[in-house]
Amino acid sequence: MFLIDRRQMLTLAAWSAATTKAWAQSPMHPQERALYEAAKREGEVTWYTGQYSAEPSEAAGRAFTARYPGVRCNVVRTTSQVAFQRLSQDARAGVGQCDVFSSTNGGHYIQLKRQNRLMQFRPVNADGLLPILRVSDPDNYFQSSFIGIYLMAHNTRLVSETEAPKSWTDILDARWKDKLAVGHPGFSGAIGLWALQMRRMFGPDYLVRFERNKPQVGRSSIDPVTMMTAGERAVGVAVPSATTLTSISRGNPLRLIYPTEGVIAALSPSAIPNNAPHPNAAKLFMEFTTGPGLSTAVRTLFNESLRPEVPPPDGSRPLDQVTMLAPSMEEAERGVPEVREVWRELFGV
């Protein structure tokens, strides 16, 4: 039902090219202009990101460089927990290498803020974000840069629409033994949020029963999408809507399932570490992520738009029509490492 045909795809591509070009040439506001001049002297920005998948991350990096020639964006895309691990290794070695840090796990920012490791900055563009995203941190240590919708999906050749699970608890049924695939909370920040939310809603027993169905464990939350398209597993648990929709648009027999309880919504920020080697470029990048540039770039790969003037992606339900579930950032800070440990005891890895 979400399949888009070639003509729609071409229209979309044309629209995206036109808007990207229009945006790349649109005038800069004074703060942006001043930052750009300073950033040009720094020459580059290094972006540790676990939010968007590889393709849209690269697209965002290219869009940034297109608007700000002379400032190169180094995209270091890993899963969020690994991005955080890299940041911690940098910190432990006392070496600043990261300019902008983007993780799906909001808990990371609470911890970094508490440890005084972030730089305060309010991009002008943040005022134009969707109302729910405008104030990520009242002290402006981090700013919204991502809406991730994590739900279920199934391979329509292996499981029909009527048979497919409808809710997060359906997948606990023994019927789904050896049919599920999921990411790993030690790697994916989103899976950490999902596991935490499931435990909160359904009790500690949830993961125990989930484990009994022997889901195939990957690392990224995106991994199950590949497992489904390959036919290795029938149902993907807590997969991102964007990657699934991208895969559907390429002709793979997948279908999104909006669980009856609601979807996991990661409204995640980005931040500048206070030992960032290119602070001006980092601030400019924050203007970029909160501005129309990022939303326009990632939207073509079915990621949610962060701004009202950039339409949401095709094929996903409008955000005001879905129930969004997620632990708070404060809960995530303590809860995700805990649930990761529980997971490892249960799954052995």
Added chain:
Amino acid sequence: MCRRSARSGANSLAFEDIGMSQGGAAAPALRPSRFRLLEPAMLLWVALIAALLVLVAAPLVKMLLISFEMQETGEFTFQNYLTAYGRARYLDALRNSLLLGLLSATISTVIAVPMAWAVSRTDMPGKGFTWAVVLAAFVMPPYLGAIGWILLAGPNSGWINVVWRAVTGATEPLVNIYTFTGMAFVIAMHSFPLVFIFVKSALDLISSEMEDAANILGAGTWVTMRKVTLPLVWPSILGGFILIFLETIALFGTPAIIGIPARINVVTTQLWQFFEDPVRVEVAAAFAIPLLLITIALIAVQKLMLNRKGFVSQTGKGGERREVKLGPWRWVLLGWCVSVALLSVGKPLIVLLQASFAKAWGRGFSLDNLTLRNYRFLLFEHDQAPQAVWNTLWFSAASATMAIILALLVAYIVVRKLMRFAGALGFLAMAPFVIPGIVLAIGFYAAYAGPPMSLYGSALLLILAFTARFLPIAYASSQAAIRAVHPEMEEAARILGSGRLHAIRKITAPLIKSSLLGGWLVVFIVASRELSAAIFLVGPRTRTMSVLLYDLTEQGNFEVVSAFGGILLFITMVIVGIGMKLVGRDFMLRRE
């Protein structure tokens, strides 16, 4: 104690098993005159010691020290060891690693020994083909083989199982890669060349007279092989077995790619977890130290097993070598080699190539599934992929150059016995041979990542780590090369007034050029696919192809991963091609 045992290990592995004779003649007493003549090179000698200390000794010492340090305060404590071994899950990881090492090494030995025997001693046809297979299996990075095997032997979607179900109508899969044996098998498929090389070079030295003696006494071909030929190369088999065991327990890529879905935690994936926030290098070090102890224990066992037995096959009395006539059995052996070729190289390569040109690999070999998008994405749209290719090339080239220069100088001093304690230098150069790569990486992180050096994320750190890691390969080939050059030639030059360094440059260096180039290429190739050390040491600007490939596998996007693997293999093939052109076909496998 660590030092002494590791040293004996270095000796036994490097000298006996690679097929070089132990030691040579007893050292003649050092004459003061030699000392005097070496004066100008004295600085070089000091620099060499310093380099080896920096590359090998310091990281290990630092790791040992911090394993007893409290994080932040630096006080002495045993707590890291209690933390590292205080959980059943962590102990399971250790047990799994040991079992995995044993199983992979066993499978490799079973695969490689018949191949080596067939190529070295029989009239089996297709020897050139078998060589090519061994070379190709060696060149292919193990994590790429692992991805190939996921595409082949995933329980539901793997090609082998799809075909099996279609043909037999069965519901259960024929093979499942996500198992312990599956993982051991994949590792063995890319490690067996080491056993092959070791055993073949040993077999090449045995003259047919020993086999003839057995034949005269009534033993047939098989009995002779079992009771005479194979026992004579037992040290090489054991050496290869131990080396593969060590390589396996230090492997990171395959356990992360296959082990996590298979739910098997091993030492390397556990070490990675100790680097999660808060980074606990101290605990990681404590967890890694037993790997070193196990290595040392293994070398000791090897010594014991080989003790007081004679394996002399080179008597210096000539002796002819004849091929054993196998009759129809030679086709059975060829069949074995072809099967290994299919499993280790043929099948994984085909599915990887298919996936790299596919929109979705699960849709199979059809025209409407073909695309160049994966390659386009990597080459033109990916910010770091071209950079990673470049990084890989120049890091590997730099570390190969450093390793060869260092190894050559050390080998020269050791072989010509120019210095007191020259043997210690040789030991340091060989030591990384028995240090699991991941242990070395943690040592490097502990010693050089932070202040005062603050090398974390720099190209230098990676180049140093690669140099240290592959120094033994360079050393083995330099040593063999220098042994082959008689000192008289240099002495002639020196009598005519040349200085030592000048004589080396004008006489020795040209003579050993091609073996050195061969050694350089081998180091280059192994460095270009290194993952276990790089994964702990890279920064955003120094990511190598292997690290980027590993990061890409996180998302399970096998089409793009395969395309990147294709690029990596293409580059390696070009290098191998150049190597063959310059040095000869068997440059990677030649010793002495």
